[in-house]
Amino acid sequence: MIIKQSLELFTAILDSIPALLPAQALAVKGAPVAEEGPFLDPAAHPPDAGQAAIVAVIDYAIPFAHPLFTTSEGHSRVASIWLMEAARAERRADIAFGRELRGPQIDALRRAGDPDAAYRACGLMQPGGVFQMAHAASHGAAVAALAAGHDPRQGRGRDFPMLAVSLPRSVLAETTGSLSGLFIQAAVVFVIARARALAREMSRVAGRKVAPPLVVNLSLGVTAGADDGSALLSRLQDAVTKIRKWELGPIFFVVPTGNSRQARLRAKLQQGGSIGWRIPPADPTLNALEIWGAAGEPAPRLALSTPDGRQIAVPLDQTGQGVVEDGRGARLARVVLQRRGGDAGRACLTVIVPPTLPEAGKAAPPGLWKLHLTEAGASGCDLFIHRDDRLSGFRGQGLQSSFVHADHAPRTASGRWPERDSPPLGPIRRNGTASLHARGAQQIRVGATLAWPPGRLSAYTGLLSNGDGGDITAPADASSNVFGMTLPGIAPAACQRLSGTSLSAPQATRWLAEALADGADARSRADVVNLLAAATPPPDLGLPDLPWRCGFPLDPGRADVTRR
Template sequence: MSLTWSHEYFDQKYDDAYADWLSYVSRNFPTQEEDYIVPAVWFGRPGFRNNFEEIFFPAGGGGKAEDRDIPPYVAELFLDAPPQFSGEEVVPTHFPLKEWRQLVDGPNSPLKNSLVEQVIVGRPVPADSVIYRGTELEIQELAYSDDEADEIPVIVGIIDEGLAFANERFRNGPTDTRVEFAWLQGGRSVSGGVYGFNRGFELTKWDRTIEGKTVPGIDSLLKLCRKGDLVDEDLFYALAGVADFGRLHHKAAAWRVSHGTHVMDLAAGYDMGEDKKKRHIISVQLPSAIVAETSGLGLETELVNAVGYIFHRAYAIRKRYGYDKVPPIVINFSSGIRAGPHDGSSSIEQYLDRILNYWRDNHSQVQFVLPAGNSFQARSHACFSFNNPSVPPGQSIDKVDWHVPPDDRTSSYIELWLPQDLCPEESKKISVTICAPSSTVSSCELVADRNNPGQASIALRESEVDEGLVCKAYFQQRSDSKRTHNNRDEESKMRGRYLIALVPTSFHSSKAALAGAGVWSISVKYTGVEALELHGWIHWDDAPISYSRFGRQSFFEDPHYRKFSDSGEYQEVDHELSAIRRTGTISAIATGNEVRVVGGYRISDGRIATYSSADFKGHEDLPNYLAPSETSKTNLGLIAAGSRSGSAVPLNGTSVAAPQITRLIADLMACGEDDDAIVDLLRDKAVKDDIDIEHSGRRRTPPGTTPKLSKERKGAGRLKLPESRPSNSLRGDFGT
């Protein structure tokens, strides 16, 4: 086996490193599906949306999207946009693989269009989720009488996977759901489609008429599946198409434990005997193919679609129930991404900030809740440091090892980010080299030069194999999207990013070369004299709950890193000479200004959960606060709903801390508190509760053995919250 490094051409200005890499991977390491689509979200410069048809479909006509000669490969809501999206140059697409390759590899590729700022490409999903164009919703009005519920109506949006929404925790009665809309983004497309988005299928609470046929809603399906006072939920999911065993991909709602159901219960689950008719739910189930893609690539596309869907369907809820205005909305997205700029400047973070502010200023209240992440002990963050006064003179932190495990059937990724506002000349003083396992020869240097496409990437290839690419590293300047809505015509600031990508270390049916498992060495050289730090993150690569294992998590190694302290507990403080950092592990989509970010702590002794991620060293902005994510050292996680009614299961992680804050925010909205008051109330409560927890006397460890809560992890403090599931049997009397 002969491995050779070389420089390769890469158009830094117009091409996208991830798109280039995924093009190779999709050809040589295909999914189980023979036919699939490629989801992507396009972020454009001013004029992008108005010229979208010319850029993507030059043969199309004029008029509305559905009247033009455009296939249903576009989320049309973003083209013929209602007011909340009219100022955004963002359009999600979902092209079949053949059309996608023709699009991006052709001479008129949108990637090379000057109006395209960035494209984020996801992993392929089944092609049968894009067949039918969505037909416009017909809303039936149904106004409540004033005495049915005193509280203000609130919409809880849940974006997750494995949403078993027929569970009784989301019903007012046996056949009366609180789920107004359920969109399965990766579901098999059916007649009528999903209006505005043209992907998957949706279920509504009420029946609809499509092309002269009655399509049963959730309530009608519940009645059809009712057996006495209970509902046959397995039959419901089969009839609804949620558990479709005619398709290859994972059916999370068919398992005993599903992440999304657990999260939705913590955020919006109630016993049927409680009067919560005005606590409406809009659920968006992520495609299982995207969830199974362990790196998190593609989540941005689904998130943009999901937020747009929740806002658009919120109008329908207003019309259906005759509300004077759109009810307040709180959205929970218990997922995240590890790699990114981590400074609030990513395209998705800036998009969320703008769209949330616009909605808040022009429509109704809205809050968006995210988990902090579970990467504190994951060894997924490294910091290369040069000329740093805190490091002994003459020493630099310029190397880290990357441990890549065997039997990994997915690509592995590292992103290295240069400092903000680094001038081009200073950037050229930085270079990266890579050394493969069992090799004594490092790669050629990849210099951080944004104007040298001939040497903008380096590749490791196996010469004896036709498709011999093993590793590729790219340098590219990424746009800093941190700019206001009114000055978008100003030149974007740019920030340098290295992407290092490896092919799988194992694959069942590929003739392409595989990456070697073991230790890959990453070295950074800086010839300047200024103090400088580069931060790098490994993408997540572990199997989600109940999913088959395809990826295996890689991690950084360093001789100075200590996993455990002398007492046997997890070490929580970084060594000054170690490249591996526990700080700076906050989720890469959680550093925007308009989101609420939640970490986790253990109820029994008040300690921060060992995995709960941290802000950068010396920073104390994120997470905003902590909520329970563990019961005790021996009783892991929190108990909430399993997939079927009456079941309860424990799950842990900051993903279960976040929905408790979502629930609290919904309660505050229902009491009439506005957005500013909610932010203040949450902060004040966190400060007060944290003092109570500190002096509650509940600690079970000897004095002096519990580490002090670090400011990079605690935010405003720990919130004391009531159990969201005090009962599992209160069903009440609902008659027939």
């Protein structure tokens, strides 16, 4: 099965775990074996287990002890969270690093004081050490609150028991997102394992067999990779979605379409075509792109030009790899040609340029590189530049490289950001800029819109191959010049303003979980799209009805506005 295969493919990352995780998350000597306790206090279980939905959030720095994730009696609604960077205060046979906390354990840790006491007890607020929960705000706080945060004074939250995984800082600080694969894969497996066990507990407490639906929110993305659904993460999620024989009802994965529509990271070239690749100076991180041929077609042949005008033809016509050097032995680029998906699969040419920020006297030349496709199959090639940025809240950024072509106009004649591609098409494309984590056959892909005018796509929203902004859209910006929405932070009284499709996806998660808990019959992406279309065309969720004011022009706090 795909999941077992994928572990073998993550060997390099498995070998690097001691460097990617803090020592406290790895140390195990002397730690007692954890008891197999319950997931939720009996008073935190759903009043009617047949009308409940499990919501899972995979993100970073999730404030699991926040009041938005508690019941009116103060019990945690978080049934289980895997804190991948937490100190290993106890051992579980299936937790490879960090620590799992269950609802009653969170209750016990928080009783010792405020939420910070729970974070400190897990080693997540240590000056000079792991300090992810010492900040006022985090991506995970915003996403989790949108997906499953409820006013503890109201009973509705108990219908949505939560599962969560807090990913390690190091893999999210890496700017291409390429190190996160193993951890996201493990997080998905954890969510499935605990959701099944939680469903069994819910059945026991209810005294009858229930099969709660599961909605998993993954507000993370990458900009390069297989765009045909063959990437490991997409295949795993599609495989899980198809399973019907478990203790669970339908399973959905909700993902954002990404924020790179205007970033010039996506292009299409035919044989003989050329395009510029602008690599910024003083970039401390590497720059990379992938050139994909169509299935079964010959591998592309590439010629590279450096900014000073020197050119070299890459002599790869079958799988192989090599390095482009200058006459003094300095490495300027590494090129690898693969055939992914077997002999009839797609050729993938990866070009990796080292950082342009000099280190020990070495640096790749910044400026305008040129890519010339000397040979390609009849379908041409799809080009994807790897992203070079980090989640909000991370200090420092990579410097994003981008494609350059004379036919590409960043804005329309009136100064607006263009939406989908329209003829005449140049090499740089906006269609197909959706995150490469969002290419599965069954994932619910969510784009960002403006609250005002309602339903208009935010300029950055990545587009699916057909030019749509997602299967569903949800507002993440107040208007075209007032970005973002107001969201809870880590501390109970903290708030933050964030923007991006990362915030639209959890709104869709929240809406879908509520619909499923209320008895909606949906088992596939098409069912979900039809469900929303039946309620309100076009497929935009409209203004969110949240337990806090979200900072939109017509806030749901006003009586005349409700979610459509």
